[in-house]
Amino acid sequence: MKDEITTGETSVADEQTRVGSTAKAYGTKAPTDPLAPLQIQRRGVLPHDVHIDILFCGICHSDLHTARNEWHGTTYPVVPGHEIIGKVTKVGNGVTKFKVGDIAAVGCMVDSCRDCEHCKQGLEQYCLDGFTGTYNDPYKHLGGVTYGGYSESIVVDESFVLRVPDGVDLAATAPLLCAGITTYSPLKHWNTEPGKKVGIVGIGGLGHVAIKIARAMGADATAITTTKSKTEDAKRLGAHNVILSTDKTQMQEHADSFDFILDAVSAKHDINEYLRLLKLDGTLTLVGAPEEPLSVAAFSLIPSRRSFAGSLIGGIAETQEMLDFCAKHNITADIELITIDQINEAYERLLKSDVRYRFVIDMASLRNQPDAMQSTHRPKNKLR
Numbered sequence: 001m002k003d004e005i006t007t008g009e010t011s012v013a014d015e016q017t018r019v020g021s022t023a024k025a026y027g028t029k030a031p032t033d034p035l036a037p038l039q040i041q042r043r044g045v046l047p048h049d050v051h052i053d054i055l056f057c058g059i060c061h062s063d064l065h066t067a068r069n070e071w072h073g074t075t076y077p078v079v080p081g082h083e084i085i086g087k088v089t090k091v092g093n094g095v096t097k098f099k100v101g102d103i104a105a106v107g108c109m110v111d112s113c114r115d116c117e118h119c120k121q122g123l124e125q126y127c128l129d130g131f132t133g134t135y136n137d138p139y140k141h142l143g144g145v146t147y148g149g150y151s152e153s154i155v156v157d158e159s160f161v162l163r164v165p166d167g168v169d170l171a172a173t174a175p176l177l178c179a180g181i182t183t184y185s186p187l188k189h190w191n192t193e194p195g196k197k198v199g200i201v202g203i204g205g206l207g208h209v210a211i212k213i214a215r216a217m218g219a220d221a222t223a224i225t226t227t228k229s230k231t232e233d234a235k236r237l238g239a240h241n242v243i244l245s246t247d248k249t250q251m252q253e254h255a256d257s258f259d260f261i262l263d264a265v266s267a268k269h270d271i272n273e274y275l276r277l278l279k280l281d282g283t284l285t286l287v288g289a290p291e292e293p294l295s296v297a298a299f300s301l302i303p304s305r306r307s308f309a310g311s312l313i314g315g316i317a318e319t320q321e322m323l324d325f326c327a328k329h330n331i332t333a334d335i336e337l338i339t340i341d342q343i344n345e346a347y348e349r350l351l352k353s354d355v356r357y358r359f360v361i362d363m364a365s366l367r368n369q370p371d372a373m374q375s376t377h378r379p380k381n382k383l384r
């Protein structure tokens, strides 16, 4: 009898999952198309699910890369967005961490195997089966791919939903869900603390948050930039020092002096110039992702036993720790709030680094739009 009941419950749950609800979203159906209104399906709330009405979503450079298929793995239509903050509007009957009315957040992941050696250590971002990305990853519940935060709502298992501390600026906190954790995790892993000299290369969406976090961790924080006009801004953001990397004298003065350098530059650059700034046993970690391979000279590493490393976002528990840390230290991103219909313009400006330092979409502007006429399914007569 017990089995029958279980089977019955499962099928009801399956039905709810399948039916779900439609949601307004913004996305694109082809790499060269602008982003436009779409209607997407969200699954119904399962016992451990949280349904969130999205209030704000940050725009990450990965969104643009994916929308335009620059990493060659995009399934269309794509709805980007993985810096999500919203209000909980429904919870499943097994949910323990959230209740209706809570402010909650979702970052770059919505699931993982939860069973491999990395997941068990809270390193879901390195799941051996590959974590499920918030957008453009195979979607086990409804088929197709996951749809991200450029949407009025999202449904996520509570294990992958974060608590947002009381009293924070919600719009300016949204970018922390990717830019914040991407920089917090390596800064912490490589022991950023008082007495350490830490460099941040590139003052952009990631770098500007990294400066604030490194300073709050107590390190001597140095911004390293190619842009002279960002020098003053770097100090305002909290950098103790700023090095203009195009100035050879300045670079020479700081040679062999850094414990750790976080490199957030996603354009091609000469990594050897920065490796030479590291002292004995120093590490340079990449979080920016240049498209072309970087060339590393052996003698940039050998003489001072230096390390060259990489790092990917952070686990769920660490993301929560980062949000709590940032709330405690009053850290948010510097943002420009836009409406959903400004998104294509924002993408163009992002390409020119013309934003200080993160665009965030006010999702009320999507909610208030008339219903999207287009669906996510292309009409058959347009398929050629």
Ligand SMILES: [Zn+2]
Pocket (backbone or CB within 6 Å): 060, 061, 062, 063, 082, 108, 178, 179
């Ligand atoms: Zn991102």
Ligand SMILES: [Zn+2]
Pocket (backbone or CB within 6 Å): 112, 113, 114, 115, 116, 117, 118, 119, 120, 124, 126, 127, 128, 129, 130
């Ligand atoms: Zn796993």
